Amino acid sequence: MEAWEKMASGVPVSVGQEVEICIDNINHQGEGVGRYRGFALFVPYTVPGEKILARVIQVKKNYARGELVEVLEKRRERVLPRCHNFGRCGGCHLQHIDYPSQLKIKRELVQEALRRIGGLQDVLVHPVIGMKEPWYYRNRVQLHVGERNGELVIGFYAPGTRRLVEAERCLLFPPELAPVIERMKQLFQHCGIKAYRHGKGILRHLVLKKSRSTGEVMLVVVTYTNSFPGGEMIAEKLMAEFPEVVSVLQNVNRSRSPLVLGPRFRLIKGKETIREKIGPFQFLISAPSFFQVNPEQTEILYHKVVEYIEPLKPETVVDVYCGTGTIAIFLSQTARKIIGIETVAAAVEDARVNAALNRVHNCEFRVGTAEEVIPELEREQLELQAVVLDPPRRGCDRRVLGAVARLNPRRIIYVSCDPATLARDLKILQELGYHARQVQPVDMFPHTYHIETVAQIDRLK
């Protein structure tokens, strides 16, 4: 915004200006929110209650963004971030705030979304269930490959850029993966394999998955090209040097979209899957299928789903967006029959294998979108007591919510990783005769602004 436009519109700040503000709260992207002459200013890496000096870096019509210059009055919740890359890599947003305070902030974010977006004032939001040791919790890490001064760089993108920050000492993923990543880099360089850029080179990303319970590791090398010269030799060496690496795949991604994985996978060496244990159940994880990233908290999350459904003593439950069948299998001792719905065919294959692996015989899985399959259930005039919804971040399509309401379950359990889309969908469900009774947030993503929730929603009549 030009200076004259700013004057005309009454915006009281301009780019480069330094202003003193107090931070009132944290927004859904983990930034501190303060006001300068009534005008909202978002400043990352700040703490509610702090007085700070901020430099304005962007001005929009209704708000501005700033960077922290100095903390003028520090709060006791401020701690020294543990990671030397905090603030540079963009993966963590809240490491500068002590963990109990992060949990309080996340609860407030859920309450605020329900009030502001959902118009819901009376929903009970429980305190967030946090982790005892909130580090090294991720079982999946996604890295980008680039080059600097002719050398390969493997890491995360700095916030809002394509500048790579090396990932070797990330405190969120298992430390045992760091030497594997380093060795992959050496082997790629040794084979003359370059990062893909402007039609040259081949390497784009790496995806690593590690099972918490068995220690097994899967490596996925994402390339632009179909060919991956030296791929077999590299996989062989990695598996010989790191016995925990049991699966190496190539994924081809030629698209320009920000999605890391393309549609085609090729097994280079080892197994197609790794094995994970959550609670009493075992699950096979394949490369294309979704699996929750924090296994320790996933167990708590799934037990919550069971706890909310158990009192109904249900005959039939539908698990919509079922992925590899994890929630359905967790419900196998609670309901007589569970029907899972999932759009990714490979995930449904995994779900069937997982059910067999756990000797679970009362789960049926259907491939298709929720939009297509739920109307099928309507036509079958299925009597069911509960529906579980666990959609991606974008939430549920309005048609899905309408069709779920027509199935007329007594209770809907909504598992969400985005309080904003949860709140929007709860509002729609309210219009359809369903009211949210309680929401349990579970911290699956410590030190980031992300938060997972399980909501219990009951039919009003």
Ligand SMILES: C[S@@+](CC[C@H](N)C(=O)[O-])C[C@H]1O[C@@H](n2cnc3c(N)ncnc32)[C@H](O)[C@@H]1O
């Ligand atoms: C957040 S994951 C949940 C998976 C599973 N419940 C779990 O806990 O691992 C969402 C899942 O929904 C699937 N999905 C996305 N859009 C869908 C749609 N329109 N219909 C059915 N499934 C969909 C994705 O493939 C993914 O497996």
